[in-house]
Amino acid sequence: xxxxxxxxxxxxxxxxxxxxxxxxxxxxxxxxxxxxxxxxxxxxxxxxxxxxxxxxxxxxxxxxxxxxxxxxxxxxxxxxxxxxxxxxxxxxxxxxxxxxxxxxxxxxxxxxxxxxxxxxxxxxxxxxxxxxxxxxxxxxxxxxxxxxxxxxxxxxxxxxxxxxxxxxxxxxxxxxxxxxxxxxxxxxxxxxxxxxxxxxxxxxxxxxxxxxxxx
Amino acid sequence: xxxxxxxxxxxxxxxxxxxxxxxxxxxxxxxxxxxxxxxxxxxxxxxxxxxxxxxxxxxxxxxxxxxxxxxxxxxxxxxxxxxxxxxxxxxxxxxxxxxxxxxxxxxxxxxxxxxxxxxxxxxxxxxxxxxxxxxxxxxxxxxxxxxxxxxxxxxxxxxxxxxxxxxxxxxxxxxxxxxxxxxxxxx
Numbered sequence: 493x494x495x496x497x498x499x500x501x502x503x504x505x506x507x508x509x510x511x512x513x514x515x516x517x518x519x520x521x522x523x524x525x526x527x528x529x530x531x532x533x534x535x536x537x538x539x540x541x542x543x544x545x546x547x548x549x550x551x552x553x554x555x556x557x558x559x560x561x562x563x564x565x566x567x568x569x570x571x572x573x574x575x576x577x578x579x580x581x582x583x584x585x586x587x588x589x590x591x592x593x594x595x596x597x598x599x600x601x602x603x604x605x606x607x608x609x610x611x612x613x614x615x616x617x618x619x620x621x622x623x624x625x626x627x628x629x630x631x632x633x634x635x636x637x638x639x640x641x642x643x644x645x646x647x648x649x650x651x652x653x654x655x656x657x658x659x660x661x662x663x664x665x666x667x668x669x670x671x672x673x674x675x676x677x678x679x680x681x682x683x684x685x686x687x688x689x690x691x692x693x694x695x696x697x698x699x700x701x702x703x704x705x706x707x
Numbered sequence: 708x709x710x711x712x713x714x715x716x717x718x719x720x721x722x723x724x725x726x727x728x729x730x731x732x733x734x735x736x737x738x739x740x741x742x743x744x745x746x747x748x749x750x751x752x753x754x755x756x757x758x759x760x761x762x763x764x765x766x767x768x769x770x771x772x773x774x775x776x777x778x779x780x781x782x783x784x785x786x787x788x789x790x791x792x793x794x795x796x797x798x799x800x801x802x803x804x805x806x807x808x809x810x811x812x813x814x815x816x817x818x819x820x821x822x823x824x825x826x827x828x829x830x831x832x833x834x835x836x837x838x839x840x841x842x843x844x845x846x847x848x849x850x851x852x853x854x855x856x857x858x859x860x861x862x863x864x865x866x867x868x869x870x871x872x873x874x875x876x877x878x879x880x881x882x883x884x885x886x887x888x889x890x891x892x893x894x
Contacts, residue, residue, distance in 0.1 A: 497772045497782050514783075521787060561780040562788055565736040569789060569844040570855065576850055585845040592787035600772040600782030608771035632713045636764060637773075639721035644728070667869065672876040675752070677882050678718055686714035694710050704727075 497554075499601045505548035510607040511614070513599045520595050524588045533584055537591040543683065544598040558597040566590065609633055631694065635685065643678055650674050712757055715883060719749040719761035720768060723797075724775040731777035735854040736844060737790050737836070740831040744866045746797045747828035750804025751820060751874035758801035763786035766794060792839020796832045803827030805884075808874070812884055821873030828870065829863045 500506075505513075524536050544550050566586045573582030612633075613626040620626065650670050659669050686694075723745030731738035743766075750758035774781035776794075785794060804827030811819035812833070833856045841851035878884075 497774055516781060517787075548725060558780065558782070558784050561778045562784075564733045565789055568736040569846070572844070572846060572850055572854060577845075581845055589784055589787070589789060589843065594783040596785075596787045600784065605729035605771050605773070612767055612771065628713060632717050632764060633768065633771075635714060635717035636720040636724070636768060639718050640724050640775075643718075643721055643725045647725075666870060668876065672880070675722075675748075675873065675877050676881045678722075679715070679752075679877075679883065681710055682714035682718040685712040686709070689714075691712050698762065 496616055497597075497600050498604055499550055499554055501549050501602070503548050503602070505543060505598070508602075508610045510603045513603060514611065517599050521592055524591055525551045528584055528588065530580075530584060530587075533587045533591060537568050537587055537594070540591055540595045540598060544594065544601075548598060550598065550601050554601050555594055558593055562589070562593055584688055631689075639678070639682070643674070645687070646677055646681075647674055650677070715753055716757050716761040716764055717756070719745065719753055720764040722748065723762065724768065724773075726776050727777045729782055731778065734858040736840065737793065737855050737859070739777060739859055739862050741866075743797075743800075743828060743832065743863065744870055746801050746832075747804055747824045747867060747870035748873060750801040750806075750827055751808050751824060751870055752877055752883055753801075753805060753886035754809050755802045755805035757883075758805035759798045762798040762801040766797065789840050789843040791843065793832055793836035795839070798842070799835065800827050800831040803831050810885060815875065815878055817868075817875055818869050820874050821867055824863070824867035824870050826885045828867055829860075832863075847857075860888070 519542075520536060524533055541555070544555055545552060566589060570582045570586050571588070573585060575581070609630055613629055616624060616626045616629055647670070650673055654666075654669050719764050723742050726741040726745045729741035731740045733739075744763055749761045753761060763834065769781045770783055772782045776785060804823050807823035807827060808815065808820070811823060816820075824859060837851050837855045838848075840846065840855040841848055844851070846854070
């Protein structure tokens with residue numbers, strides 16, 4: 493399971509801090525919605541493609557994959573517009589969405605997940621005032637990432653166990669014989685993990701971080 | 708919030724991610740996915756607060772660049788696309804499902820479960836997803852409803868019933884939502 497969309501390269505775009513890239517992305521989306529004219533939208537789209545392929549040296553496949561994922565959406569939107577409003581609005585809308593999707597794909601492909609987690613923690617820092625501990629956000633992200641393959645593995649195991657007993661694993665009965673046991677198992681597992689974390693002092697994380705370099 | 712709650716939150720974010728392995732069916736601009744089942748389950752099993760946070764965490768995982776959505780996509784791109792509203796509605800939907808489930812908790816059964824899932828997991832998602840679709844794709848409200856809500860009603864109805872069946876069973880064997888405060892105080 494390849495679990496990241498990051499493409500390692502040593503370019504300027506990669507070195508730009510994640511926070512700045514996110515701000516630029518937000519700025520771009522404000523621009524193309526505030527000034528929805530063909531030159532502006534085409535210019536934005538062109539600039540994004542140049543930054544992505546030339547400056548950040550991303551393989552075209554990275555951008556094509558994101559485009560492929562939204563192609564039917566864009567086709568459907570274009571057809572709806574061609575029928576209901578006019579072709580120009582359809583073109584403009586599709587190009588605008590394409591520019592935003594590609595820009596976001598460039599940010600994602602040039603920024604490490606860890607850098608993004610750091611931005612999330614920084615954004616959440618004001619929440620300390622309402623009792624949220626930003627350091628625990630990293631913990632909960634790490635737990636979720638570990639649980640994903642674990643759930644898939646447990647699901648396989650339960651399905652095998654039921655099949656070995658000749659039980660049904662499909663339909664509404666399958667729901668009772670596989671999905672419910674799976675949920676109960678992983679709930680118990682989550683509880684066990686939390687007890688193990690508490691036993692190792694996960695609950696003692698100070699509310700205000702003392703050393704800003706420590707994560 | 709205890710470590711246990713964090714683990715449950717991480718778990719249901721992961722469950723919504725795993726449901727993304729079920730392939731999506733593309734109908735017009737918005738795909739049909741199994742992932743809204745995860746949204747309903749998060750609310751129905753964890754309750755409002757933890758359900759909300761679990762789906763918010765899922766969106767954070769998607770936003771920081773993990774391809775966890777049913778179409779195999781992820782990253783910030785999906786929040787710039789026409790279906791962004793549906794995604795953003797998930798934590799709120801889980802909250803509403805959870806809030807209603809907590810209200811119904813003492814007499815929770817299939818019927819109350821379906822009601823909570825339909826209101827939170829269908830109405831709330833459409834109420835946020837459809838207007839955002841209309842704005843992002845420049846569609847009239849009518850066209851947005853026809854392309855962004857009607858094709859999903861049957862599938863979402865089935866998911867609401869499935870989630871309720873599962874939630875009733877889980878409530879019986881491993882209840883996570885605690886009893887109302889008064890009952891605890893009496894102990």
